[in-house]
Structures are given as C-alpha cells and as structure tokens.
Amino acid sequence: MSERSVLRLADDVALSVETWGPADAKVTVVLLHGWCLNRRTWHHQIAALQKMGEAAPRIIAFDARGHGRSGSTRLGSATLGQLGDDLSEILRRYAPEGPVVLAGHSMGGMTIMEYAHGHPEEFAQRVAGLLFVSTTAEGTAHTRYGLPARLATLMRAGETLGAGLLARSGAWRPHRAFLPALRPALRWLLFGDDYEDAALQMTMKSVGRTTLRSxxxxRTSIGEQQRLDTLARLGDVPAAVLVGDRDRLTPPPCAECIAEALPGTELTVFPGAGHMLILERHAEVSAILTTIVERAGASTSGERRRRTRRARKAATASPSGKAA
Structure with missing residues (x-):
C-alpha cells in the first residue's frame, strides 16, 4: 500500500506525493516523470521495485508542479531550474538521510540535471545511482521529430508559437472532448513500432491533467537547457542512459552525448521503441533500474564523501565561486 500526501512549497504550490516502503529502507528511489505526464507513468517500475524482497527500496513519486494532481504554477516558475529546487525540497522532506537513486524520464531527467547543477554538494552527498530515460542535456539541439530538416524547422516554429499561446492560458486543462483528436498525433510523436493501447490511453489521460500554462x-526552459558540463563533473555515479531508436523528441544522439559526458554510464538503445520507453519497454527499463538500486545499496558513504569533495573543488574552481 502507498501513502499519499501533499507538500506545500515556499511559493504555495502544492505537490502531490506518493510513497511506498519504509522510511528506513537502505536506498530511496525517486521517480520523476516527463513533460505533460504524471507519476502514474512509472507504475510498471514501481511494481518491479516492490518485488525486490529485502532489498526493496523506499519509493517516492510525485507530480511536478502544474502536472497531475499537483497545483498549478505561476508562469515565471515554469522552469527546469524551479523543478530542480522542488526535487531538493522533496528529498529534504521525504528522504533526509541515506543513499538515493534518481530516475528521470524526459523532463524528469532534465530535472535531475538541474538539481545537480543548482545543488552540487547536496547531490554528491546523497545520490548513489542515476537512470536517464528518453531525455537530453542539450535542449532541442538534436530534435528533428523524425522529419527532414526543413520540415523539422517549420514544426519547431509552430510548436514554439503554440507553446507561447498556451502559456498564457492559465490553469485551465485540455477539455476531455478534445483529447481523442490528439490521439493520432500523440501516437506518432511519442510511441514507436510496438505499444499497448493502455500505454497510449494513460499518456492521453496524463496530458489531459496538465495545465495549459505548464x-x-x-517549453522555453526545456528547449534552452545546456547541462553537459554539469554531467561531466558528477564523477563515478552508477548510471544508465536509455533511448529508443524511434524517439522523435530525444533521439539517440541526445543519449549518446549524455553517456559521453557522464563517466562510466551504460548506454542502451532499444530498436523500434519511441519516447515512452517506461511504458513501451517497461520490463527492460525495470530490470535496469533494479540493478542500479542494487549497486546503490552496495555503495559506501566513503564513495559519496569523495564525490562531495570533488563537488566542492569544482565549485571553488568556478569564477563565481559556484558550480558553473
């Protein structure tokens, strides 16, 4: 059974949080969902983690601001940097001690990078494992939507214009009558060759619970993020990067650049899969995540202290005295 609660942040946004397992578990796993999605997209991985027996971790999953059951956000706070700060507060309140594994899908992976960038020493002290799924550290630099370059440029321009209009639409959510019309577009944009209809239905419902403002x-923050340098400073954290070769939003070059920047990272490319790997290839993703959790459980506090010292040195070396 899970426990549900609400975390009210300093700017009065209420985050909907769900936890599983004892607070004193050896490892805590935090699951971060993608843009326009919610925590339920991780349900396969949650079930797999609960089956780990005595090694089962404490699990924390929450809806990002403006998504799912969480409260709406102000437009000025609809940024990845704010999501990184929100993650820091989640850890402070729900997992104040012990090693942590962070798993992020799409925008969730970018949130992890922002947390590492904005809270480098805290990250080094706490994080013992990472899973990046269908994400990028370079904004939309590699995004072509699976289209020829000229068409991709036109689509990006239309997407940017549409995002600007939606951003000014407030806390309203897409009308349920409009969602069936989105089905073909979402199926093409987010899924690969083989998927379950239930996965597409869940994705559509998630979009329907996201505020138009979000x-x-x-969109602007996601498109502009550049965090390869941050990844390069993280050191020897056990990590894996997963991507589908039919991913139209964060294609394989995104994952390849992350794997090159983060030492020791294992890269897996899934043939025929799209952007929704945690639903399309849920068994494989779950197996990789449980392996990372097992490795995190075997990590030592000494290893984390060494990463902390490296984070301090990196911050000191920056001209501003902060991690760049």
Whole structure:
C-alpha cells in the first residue's frame, strides 16, 4: 500500500506525493516523470521495485508542479531550474538521510540535471545511482521529430508559437472532448513500432491533467537547457542512459552525448521503441533500474564523501565561486 500526501512549497504550490516502503529502507528511489505526464507513468517500475524482497527500496513519486494532481504554477516558475529546487525540497522532506537513486524520464531527467547543477554538494552527498530515460542535456539541439530538416524547422516554429499561446492560458486543462483528436498525433510523436493501447490511453489521460500554462510554459526552459558540463563533473555515479531508436523528441544522439559526458554510464538503445520507453519497454527499463538500486545499496558513504569533495573543488574552481 502507498501513502499519499501533499507538500506545500515556499511559493504555495502544492505537490502531490506518493510513497511506498519504509522510511528506513537502505536506498530511496525517486521517480520523476516527463513533460505533460504524471507519476502514474512509472507504475510498471514501481511494481518491479516492490518485488525486490529485502532489498526493496523506499519509493517516492510525485507530480511536478502544474502536472497531475499537483497545483498549478505561476508562469515565471515554469522552469527546469524551479523543478530542480522542488526535487531538493522533496528529498529534504521525504528522504533526509541515506543513499538515493534518481530516475528521470524526459523532463524528469532534465530535472535531475538541474538539481545537480543548482545543488552540487547536496547531490554528491546523497545520490548513489542515476537512470536517464528518453531525455537530453542539450535542449532541442538534436530534435528533428523524425522529419527532414526543413520540415523539422517549420514544426519547431509552430510548436514554439503554440507553446507561447498556451502559456498564457492559465490553469485551465485540455477539455476531455478534445483529447481523442490528439490521439493520432500523440501516437506518432511519442510511441514507436510496438505499444499497448493502455500505454497510449494513460499518456492521453496524463496530458489531459496538465495545465495549459505548464504545457506551454515549460517549453522555453526545456528547449534552452545546456547541462553537459554539469554531467561531466558528477564523477563515478552508477548510471544508465536509455533511448529508443524511434524517439522523435530525444533521439539517440541526445543519449549518446549524455553517456559521453557522464563517466562510466551504460548506454542502451532499444530498436523500434519511441519516447515512452517506461511504458513501451517497461520490463527492460525495470530490470535496469533494479540493478542500479542494487549497486546503490552496495555503495559506501566513503564513495559519496569523495564525490562531495570533488563537488566542492569544482565549485571553488568556478569564477563565481559556484558550480558553473
């Protein structure tokens, strides 16, 4: 059984949080969902983690601001940097001690990078494992939507214009009568060759629970993020990067650049899969995640202290005295 609670942040946004397992578990896993999605997209991985027996971790999953059951956000707070700060507060309140594994899908992976960038020493002290799924550290630099370059440029321009309009639409959510019309577009954009209809239905419902302000508002921050340098400073954290070769939003070059920047990272490319790997290839993703959790459980506090010292040195070396 899970426990549900609400975390009210400093700017009065209420985050809907769900936890499983004892607070004193050896490892805590935090699951971060993608843009326009919610925590339920991780349900396969949650079930797999609960089956780990005595090694089962404490699990924390929450809806990002403006998504799912969480409260709406102001437009000025619809940024990845704010999501990184929200993650820091989640850890402070729900997992104040012990090693942590962070798993992020799409925008969730970008949130992890922002947390590492904005809270480098805290990250080094706490994080013992990472899973990046269908994400990028370079904004939309590699995004072509699976289209020829000229068409991709036109589509990006239309997406940017539409996002600007939606961002000014407030806390309204897409009308349920409009969602069936989105089905073909979402299926093409987010899924690969083989998928379950239940996965597409869940994705559509998730989009329907996202505020229009969040659908449009986060687009600028997502498109502009550049965090390869941050990844390069993280050191020897056990990590894996997963991507589908039919991913039209964060194609394989995104994952390849992350794997090159983060030492020791294992890269897996899934043939025929799209952007929704945690639903399309849920068994494989779950197996990789449980392996990372097992490795995190075997990590030592000494290893984390060494990463902390490296984070301090990196911050000191920056001209501003902060991690760049």
């Amino acid at each position: 659908i449009g508002g986060f």
